Amino acid sequence: MNIVVLIKMVPDTESRLEIIDGKVNESGFKYMVNPYDEFAVEQAVQFKEAVGGKVIIVSLFSNNASIDTDLRKMMAIGADEAIVLRQEGYRGDRPSSNAKILAQTIKELDADLVIGGVQGIDYYQGATGPMIAHMLGIPHVSGVTNLALNGDKITAKRQIEGGLQVIDSTMPVLITCQKDMNKVRFPALKDIMMSKRKSFENREVPLGEGNDIETIDCSLPPARGGGVIIEGETTEEKVDKLIEKLKTEAKVL
Amino acid sequence: MSRYEGVDFYNIEKHLTEEEIMVRDLVRDWVDEKVIPIIEDYYTKGTFPMELISEIGEMGLFGCNLEGYECAGLSNVAYGLVCQELERGDSAIRSCVSVQGSLSMYPIHAFGTEEQKQKYLPGMAQGKLIGCFGLTEPDHGSDPGGMETKAVDDGDSYVLNGAKMWITNGTVADLAIVWAKLEGKIRGFIVEKSDSGFSAPEMKGKHSLRASITSELVFQDCKIPKDRVLPEVQGLKGPLSCLTQARYGITWGSIGAAMGCFHSSVDYSKSRIMFKKPIASFQLVQNKLAWMLREITKGQLLAYHLGRAKDSGEATPEMVSLGKMNNVDVAIQIARMARDIHGANGILNEYPIMRHMANLESVYTYEGTHDIHNLILGRWITGIQAFE
Numbered sequence: 001m002n003i004v005v006l007i008k009m010v011p012d013t014e015s016r017l018e019i020i021d022g023k024v025n026e027s028g029f030k031y032m033v034n035p036y037d038e039f040a041v042e043q044a045v046q047f048k049e050a051v052g053g054k055v056i057i058v059s060l061f062s063n064n065a066s067i068d069t070d071l072r073k074m075m076a077i078g079a080d081e082a083i084v085l086r087q088e089g090y091r092g093d094r095p096s097s098n099a100k101i102l103a104q105t106i107k108e109l110d111a112d113l114v115i116g117g118v119q120g121i122d123y124y125q126g127a128t129g130p131m132i133a134h135m136l137g138i139p140h141v142s143g144v145t146n147l148a149l150n151g152d153k154i155t156a157k158r159q160i161e162g163g164l165q166v167i168d169s170t171m172p173v174l175i176t177c178q179k180d181m182n183k184v185r186f187p188a189l190k191d192i193m194m195s196k197r198k199s200f201e202n203r204e205v206p207l208g209e210g211n212d213i214e215t216i217d218c219s220l221p222p223a224r225g226g227g228v229i230i231e232g233e234t235t236e237e238k239v240d241k242l243i244e245k246l247k248t249e250a251k252v253l
Numbered sequence: 254m255s256r257y258e259g260v261d262f263y264n265i266e267k268h269l270t271e272e273e274i275m276v277r278d279l280v281r282d283w284v285d286e287k288v289i290p291i292i293e294d295y296y297t298k299g300t301f302p303m304e305l306i307s308e309i310g311e312m313g314l315f316g317c318n319l320e321g322y323e324c325a326g327l328s329n330v331a332y333g334l335v336c337q338e339l340e341r342g343d344s345a346i347r348s349c350v351s352v353q354g355s356l357s358m359y360p361i362h363a364f365g366t367e368e369q370k371q372k373y374l375p376g377m378a379q380g381k382l383i384g385c386f387g388l389t390e391p392d393h394g395s396d397p398g399g400m401e402t403k404a405v406d407d408g409d410s411y412v413l414n415g416a417k418m419w420i421t422n423g424t425v426a427d428l429a430i431v432w433a434k435l436e437g438k439i440r441g442f443i444v445e446k447s448d449s450g451f452s453a454p455e456m457k458g459k460h461s462l463r464a465s466i467t468s469e470l471v472f473q474d475c476k477i478p479k480d481r482v483l484p485e486v487q488g489l490k491g492p493l494s495c496l497t498q499a500r501y502g503i504t505w506g507s508i509g510a511a512m513g514c515f516h517s518s519v520d521y522s523k524s525r526i527m528f529k530k531p532i533a534s535f536q537l538v539q540n541k542l543a544w545m546l547r548e549i550t551k552g553q554l555l556a557y558h559l560g561r562a563k564d565s566g567e568a569t570p571e572m573v574s575l576g577k578m579n580n581v582d583v584a585i586q587i588a589r590m591a592r593d594i595h596g597a598n599g600i601l602n603e604y605p606i607m608r609h610m611a612n613l614e615s616v617y618t619y620e621g622t623h624d625i626h627n628l629i630l631g632r633w634i635t636g637i638q639a640f641e
């Protein structure tokens with residue numbers, strides 16, 4: 001079974017967010033593997049262990065090499081190869097052109113399963129996976145909470161409001177993983193040592209063009225105003241004032 | 254508390270290999286997920302979290318700087334980073350790994366027969382067999398050469414008599430590396446849990462390293478087969494060479510505990526408001542934080558340099574003594590300072606501070622007390638030994 005895992009590198013959650021002229025200042029960012037994508041790696045490796053095959057990581061990112069070690073960690077978990085598409089001027093908020101470039105690469109990999117996270121925790125668009133499926137002309141199931149091989153089919157479960165949906169699909173198929181789909185393993189030291197012998201290929205790719213959305217402004221949430229302390233001589237007086245405010249100002253009563 | 258990202262003011266990471274970084278991060282994440290959430294509980298109960306042993310074994314941390322026999326064969330720097338991260342969790346976890354790898358696997362690896370290595374090392378690397386190291390006796394701590402435990406050759410076996418004390422992992426160990434005098438010479442023996450005449454009662458009542466098991470080893474006409482002696486070493490240099498390995502790990506581990514205290518202190522001082530300001534805005538508190546960072550950075554550089562020297566075979570036991578002595582000394586002072594910064598909260602088990610502080614009191618004493626290391630350095634400087 002050939003499995004392609006999509007990994008997006010996203011700003012580390014401890015990075016300080018700063019907006020300059022309506023744009024996110026990414027200069028001081030550290031990056032990490034999108035947490036949802038880690039579930040995809042773990043699932044892919046479990047399938048490989050069960051039925052054999054190969055797990056190939058595909059990631060689109062800038063030329064910033066600081067991410068390499070974190071990708072290598074995914075190979076310690078059990079992925080066999082990494083292909084990193086290096087794009088000058090890469091941005092994480094252009095799902096359509098990013099999907100186009102990723103789909104071109106994936107097309108050549110003869111995948112039975114393409115798997116990634118349900119969304120990137122940078123822009124939360126949740127669009128790249130479904131778009132790639134569309135471009136590859138294969139079915140897709142998104143936000144999967146449990147995935148099982150079932151002969152030449154795959155069975156996906158989705159937790160939806162108030163219930164569980166079970167979906168069967170032929171392969172090839174594209175799956176996006178919901179949080180806590182599985183427990184990502186701690187690799188052994190020998191897996192870490194082995195990971196450095198695995199193929200890690202960097203490929204230059206051009207900037208994708210056209211037909212994409214454009215982010216025109218970003219801003220931080222407004223600073224929260226201070227609370228109001230209701231003064232009064234007695235508790236009754238304070239409660240009366242509070243009820244008055246709830247009626248006239250908050251208009252909730 | 255904010256997520257722990259390590260302390261690396263001088264960007265030592267730049268000098269680490271990718272593999273070393275991955276090993277450090279693995280253990281860091283594991284400690285965050287598996288040790289820190291449970292350790293206060295075990296500390297309070299005074300027991301060791303045994304369920305962690307198999308996980309440590311599966312990751313391959315036991316004896317990870319040894320070659321062959323299912324050991325990972327990592328660099329000494331990688332091994333040091335493992336100790337650093339484990340001890341940020343708790344000194345007990347690092348102690349367990351030190352005792353297993355440096356004090357029990359190492360002597361078999363360095364001084365054992367091929368059969369002994371085959372028999373014990375793979376199981377120990379996987380955490381399926383636990384080892385302990387019996388050197389200290391009730392009446393011989395800093396002066397192990399005066400040990401009274403004796404082995405006698407009775408023809409087809411050795412018979413051991415005597416007692417060891419303060420033995421980490423003793424009660425749960427499957428095998429003990431026991432140092433005893435045979436015809437007046439110190440030799441190493443492998444005693445197995447089921448050997449007749451051997452018992453390992455646990456010592457109770459510790460206020461330090463409470464999440465570690467500490468035991469007595471008692472030998473009453475304990476008979477062991479002849480092939481359980483470590484053939485390749487005689488005299489005090491046997492146990493001392495093991496101690497050099499473990500002391501090296503402590504050089505890194507103690508700084509890990511200090512990093513945990515520093516991290517908590519920075520967080521706490523920024524959020525604790527007193528006189529209408531975060532206490533981090535007062536000069537006296539900043540001075541303390543700056544001192545902590547300064548000593549951690551020096552200790553880190555020392556550990557890193559020592560590690561590279563060990564990898565290239567240039568590290569001497571005296572260099573290791575200086576590392577152990579300095580880094581435990583500053584770690585304990587950092588822990589006390591952190592206790593002060595945390596105010597009354599510093600004594601609570603909601604914060605790791607008091608636990609680290611109490612643990613480090615043991616670390617200050619075991620593996621050669623602080624002053625014994627001063628004497629080792631004094632002998633190196635002057636050529637005069639001042640032990641006796």
Ligand SMILES: Cc1cc2nc3c(=O)[nH]c(=O)nc-3n(C[C@H](O)[C@H](O)[C@H](O)COP(=O)(O)OP(=O)(O)OC[C@H]3O[C@@H](n4cnc5c(N)ncnc54)[C@H](O)[C@@H]3O)c2cc1C
Pocket residue numbers: 352386387388389393394395396418419420421422461462467615618619620621622623624625628639640641
């Ligand atoms: C929690 C814990 C776990 C341990 N685990 C192990 C283990 O697994 N295996 C093992 O074999 N041992 C272990 N030990 C024992 C430890 O190594 C000894 O406690 C240590 O060597 C000190 O010996 P002592 O306690 O007898 O102190 P002593 O030797 O009695 O020392 C008491 C004081 O006298 C000072 N002193 C002694 N001699 C001199 C001198 N010549 N000049 C100046 N000052 C001197 C010391 O520095 C110290 O301050 C452990 C100890 C503890 C606390």
